[in-house]
Each structure stands twice: as structure tokens, then as C-alpha cells.
Amino acid sequence: xKISIDRETLLKPLQLVSGVVERRQSIPVLANALxxxxxxxxxxxxxxxxxxxxxxxxxxxxSEAGEITVPARKLIDICxxxxxxxxxxxxxxxxxxxxxxxxxxxxxxxxxADEFPKxxxxxxxxxxxxxxxxxxxxxxxxxxxxxxxxxxYYLNGLLFEVSDxxxxxxxxxxxxxGYSSIEAKAPGMAQVIVPRKAVLExxxxxxxxxxxxxxxxxxxxxxxxxxxxVFTTKLIEGRFPDYxxxxxxxxxxxxxxxxDILKQALNRVAVLANxxxxxxLFELQAGTLRITAxxxxxxxxxxxxxxxxxxxxxxxxxxxxYLFDVINALNxxxxxxTFTNSDSSIRVEQEKSAENNNADVYVIMPMQL
Numbered sequence: 001x002k003i004s005i006d007r008e009t010l011l012k013p014l015q016l017v018s019g020v021v022e023r024r025q026s027i028p029v030l031a032n033a034l035x036x037x038x039x040x041x042x043x044x045x046x047x048x049x050x051x052x053x054x055x056x057x058x059x060x061x062x063s064e065a066g067e068i069t070v071p072a073r074k075l076i077d078i079c080x081x082x083x084x085x086x087x088x089x090x091x092x093x094x095x096x097x098x099x100x101x102x103x104x105x106x107x108x109x110x111x112x113a114d115e116f117p118k119x120x121x122x123x124x125x126x127x128x129x130x131x132x133x134x135x136x137x138x139x140x141x142x143x144x145x146x147x148x149x150x151x152x153y154y155l156n157g158l159l160f161e162v163s164d165x166x167x168x169x170x171x172x173x174x175x176x177x178g179y180s181s182i183e184a185k186a187p188g189m190a191q192v193i194v195p196r197k198a199v200l201e202x203x204x205x206x207x208x209x210x211x212x213x214x215x216x217x218x219x220x221x222x223x224x225x226x227x228x229x230v231f232t233t234k235l236i237e238g239r240f241p242d243y244x245x246x247x248x249x250x251x252x253x254x255x256x257x258x259x260d261i262l263k264q265a266l267n268r269v270a271v272l273a274n275x276x277x278x279x280x281l282f283e284l285q286a287g288t289l290r291i292t293a294x295x296x297x298x299x300x301x302x303x304x305x306x307x308x309x310x311x312x313x314x315x316x317x318x319x320x321x322y323l324f325d326v327i328n329a330l331n332x333x334x335x336x337x338t339f340t341n342s343d344s345s346i347r348v349e350q351e352k353s354a355e356n357n358n359a360d361v362y363v364i365m366p367m368q369l
Contacts, residue, residue, distance in 0.1 A: 001037050001066030001092040003059060007101070010088060011079045012208075013055030016229070017046040018072040019201050020053050032069035034116045035090070035097075037062050046072060047117055051198050051233045053205070067113040068092045075099070078106050122223055122232060124216040128186035130167060132213045132226065135182075136206035138169035141360050142178035143199050144325045145171040154238035158199045162217070163189040170243045176322045177246055177363040178329065190217045193240055198222075198233035205231055246363055248347045251338040253311025255284060256351050259335045263327050265303040269293045270320045272301040279369045280320045284339075285313045293320070316342040317369045326362045342366060 017033055025031060025048070034045040039062060045054045082088065082101050089100040092110065099106040139158065147155035150173065161168040167184035170177065194202070202224060206213070214225040224231045269280055273293040283290040289307045294300040316339065326348050327335070334351035348362040 001035065001068060001090065001097075002064035003037050003042055003062050004087060004089050005042065005057070005059060007079055007082050007084065007086040007088055009057060011076070013044055013057060013228070014072070014076055014079065016201075016205055017044045017053050017055050018076055019046070019204060020048055020051040020197075021046045021072045022048045023073070029069055029111045029115045029117075031071055031073070032111055032116070033072040033075065034067065034069050034113060036067035036113070038065045045116070047119075048197075049117060050195065051201060052119055052231075053201065054230045056228050056230075066092055068097060069111045069113055069116050070097050070108045074108060119232065120221070122216070122218055122221055124218055124223070126162065126186060126188045126190045126217040128162070128184055128215055129212045130182070130184045130215055132206045132209040132211060134184075135167075135213060135215070135224075136203055136209075138167065138180040138182050139199060139203045139206070141180040141329045142169045142171045143203065144329065145173055145176050145178040145362075146196050146199065147173035148196065150174070154193055154236055154240055157193045157195045157236045159191065159193050159240045159243070160217075160222070161191045162186040170240070172241065172243070172246070172363075175319070175365050176325070177243065178326075179243060179247065179361045179363075181359045184215075191240065192217055192222055193236040193238065194222055194233060195236055202231055202233075205229060246345070247361055248338065248340060248345055248363065251340045251347065253284070253314060253339040254309070255289065255311075255337040255339070256308040256334050257289065257305065257337075259327055259330055259332055261305065262335070263324070265291055265305055266320055266323060266327075269301040269303050270324075272299045273320055277367065277369075278320050279317050279367055280323070281315060281317045281369060283313075283315050284309055284311070286310070311339065314339060314342055316346070316366050318364060319367055322364050326364065329360070329362070 036043045042057045042059050086101045091098045097108045097110055143158055150156055159170040165185055166181050168181045170179050209226045216223040220235050222233050269291050272295055274295045280293045289305045291303045336349055336351045338347040345363050345365045
């Protein structure tokens with residue numbers, strides 16, 4: 001294998017591909033990226049046995065075809081230290097990969113390409129196209145609510161559900177839930193649960209992706225194809241909770257408040273919140289929201305806002321981190337809280353209007369201070 005490529009063309013796909021590579025692993029080849037060149041293109045592949053990402057680079061000229069694996073992190077670090085627009089020559093001499101750029105020379109250890117794990121053959125049961133920005137949007141609006149290392153393994157990921165020409169994304173850790181939907185012309189119905197790491201890596205990939213992507217659901221895999229990448233992940237087996245039963249549909253107490261004003265008030269109050277449970281208290285009465293927090297040092301913070309609130313007087317407490325996550329997921333403008341009582345979960349969304357179809361809904365459980 002012998003190719004010549006400029007630094008920026010190589011660095012971007014290399015960074016994305018290496019994101020799926022585990023820093024600590026028991027199989028040495030999993031720390032490596034598979035480099036493969038043919039007469040038309042150069043591909044890089046990384047995997048952790050659960051996720052695989054393959055990036056394709058079109059090159060005008062490839063001197064010599066071949067394939068080999070090299071340490072992914074070391075190759076990235078080399079590229080980062082080289083000057084911008086530097087030309088990089090990669091040459092496999094039969095034992096090591098020689099990296100040259102200007103007067104710099106690096107020799108990297110290799111492992112044979114045939115030791116690199118082969119991709120499980122993918123068989124799609126449902127396939128559709130969707131704008132990359134739409135897919136990333138539903139991920140960003142919900143993924144913060146995914147559980148981390150929960151014994152209920154099906155919560156450690158993001159639910160994708162396709163039905164009625166809609167793609168729905170749902171995540172919950174049992175304390176809060178995020179729901180977002182977007183139009184998707186998919187020929188069928190299906191549900192898959194995508195693992196947490198795969199969700200985060202897919203979001204990174206979509207950040208710089210324009211146009212439409214192909215989404216393929218399989219029996220135990222999900223695949224997303226862009227113009228230059230193929231992302232494949234295994235799925236979490238299990239049944240996701242019925243999210244429709246979690247979203248409150250009643251509630252006679254409604255609070256409408258500007259998102260940015262509330263966020264600024266919470267930022268100030270949270271300074272003196274208890275570091276362990278991060279609790280803040282909402283005291284609601286007609287036209288007024290009073291937010292307070294205190295800590296073990298007997299310090300207190302208080303903010304009072306003029307708001308649009310209809311309902312009886314009520315006190316309810318929340319983890320302020322959960323509130324921030326929801327606030328950051330919503331667009332600027334007014335947000336709406338719907339309460340039943342101080343012990344029941346609340347519904348949070350953008351203020352209802354003719355322009356807003358409330359495709360994003362959040363649920364937060366209250367806490368006891």
C-alpha cells in the first residue's frame with residue numbers, strides 16, 4: 001500500500017473512525033484502524049466489535065493498492081502535530097507503515113489486515129431516507145435522558161420507532177424522559193434500541209453531514225449510510241417501556257415562562273444548591289414563580305419571576321440538572337410546564353401555538369427535599 005494524501009483530507013475521517021475504537025481492549029487489533037486502498041479509493045475502518053464505522057476517501061491517484069492495520073490514536077496524533085495543508089505519504093514496507101511529511105518521518109507498528117474483525121453481514125428489514133439534520137435533531141433532543149450502566153439494560157440507549165411516516169426517538173433513565181418526532185417516509189413499522197455509545201458516535205458523524213442519509217433497520221443491527229461513511233451498530237435486545245403511558249396527559253396547573261429568563265434564574269440559584277442532590281424548589285402562585293435552593297452550610301438562594309401561571313398554589317422540587325437538560329433541548333421562546341400535583345411527574349414542552357406542533361415532549365419526576 002502506497003498513497004499520498006493531504007492532512008485535512010485524512011484527519012477528519014480518521015478522527016471519526018477512531019471514535020469507535022476502544023482505548024482499553026483485550027484484543028490488540030481493536031486499537032488499530034484498518035487502512036485499505038484500491039484503484040479508486042482509500043478507506044479507513046474502526047470497530048469495537050459492537051460498532052463499526054467505515055470512511056471512504058476518493059483519491060485522484062493511488063500508487064499501490066493494499067491493506068493493513070495501524071494504531072489509530074498514534075496516527076491521529078501524528079496528523080495533528082503536522083502543519084495545516086501538509087502532504088502525507090503512507091507506505092507499507094511489509095513490516096511497518098512509514099509516514100512521511102516534509103522532513104518528518106514516522107514508523108508505525110502494524111498488524112495484519114486479516115486479523116481485523118470481519119463485519120457481520122447486514123440484512124435490512126426496513127430502509128428509508130431522512131435528512132441528516134433531522135436525524136441528528138431527534139438524537140440531540142432526547143439522548144441526554146439515556147441511562148448510564150443501569151441494570152435495566154434496555155434503558156442504556158435510545159429508542160428509534162418508525163410508524164405512520166414518523167421517526168420517534170425516546171430516552172429515559174427512570175427519572176426523566178425525552179421524546180421527539182420528525183417526519184420520515186418509511187415503508188413500515190419497527191422499533192430498535194441503539195446503545196448509548198453508538199448514539200453519541202452517530203451524533204458526531206451527523207454533525208458535519210449534509211443532505212439525506214440512508215437508515216437501515218435490521219433484526220439485530222442498525223446501519224446509517226452517508227455519502228462517505230457507513231455506520232453500523234449492534235442493537236440492545238429487550239423491550240423498551242411503553243413511553244405513551246409515561247407522558248402525562250392531564251394536569252390543571254400550567255406555567256408558561258420564557259426559556260432564557262428561567263435558565264438565567266436557575267443558573268444563579270443553583271450556585272447554592274446542595275452538591276449531592278442538586279435540588280431546587282418551585283413555589284407557584286398566581287402570576288409568580290419563586291425558586292429557592294439551600295445547602296448543608298445553611299446557605300440559601302432565592303429568585304422570584306413574574307410568570308404566566310394558572311392553577312392553585314403549589315410547591316414542587318426538582319433536580320436542577322434535569323431542568324437544565326430540558327431547557328437546553330428546547331428552542332428559544334416560551335416553555336410550558338403542566339403540573340398535576342407536587343408528587344406527580346410534570347410535562348414540559350414549547351408553549352402551544354399555531355406554529356408549534358409540540359413534536360418534542362419532556363417528562364421530569366419531582367424529588368423530595
